[in-house]
Amino acid sequence: MPRTRLILTQKGGPFELSMKRRVSFEGEPMEYWAADSLQSYVTGLYRASGLGAGYSSHSGRRTFATRLIANGQSLETVQILLGHSHIDHVAPYLEAPQRDLREAIAEIDLGE
Structure with missing residues (x-):
């Protein structure tokens, strides 16, 4: 053990x-x-x-993964740093920061 x-x-x-x-x-x-x-x-x-x-013991892992992606790291890098054998296992740890969501909506051309 x-x-x-x-x-x-x-x-x-x-x-x-x-x-x-x-x-x-x-x-x-x-x-x-x-x-x-x-x-x-x-x-x-x-x-x-x-x-x-x-909030749980995985909150720090989610923050870590999200910040890595926000700083331009690849999903493969996040996969390795989180210790996952498959890249599909990374998705549950990624969160879209509220600021990014607001900016994405603001960039939509509503045709007005």
Whole structure:
């Protein structure tokens, strides 16, 4: 089981990882490691700050991926940095910033 001291618990030890199983987008069974206690801790931080609904341990990953794309990085680069084996798995992490959406609408020629 992989262990890391990059992020420590409040007691100073590493977060425990547990083996999970799921079915991939292609319908194949797969196994992966998850740090459930770390996920719960991060979710608790969001709640404590008043950012409960819609925020999770993946919020940082979405922001990271979105900012990479906004700064001109390719989807392939984002795929590698997020550690995904397939580029299709990157899409759920991408968010369109509100500013970009407003600018896109403003650029539409309504023929007036």
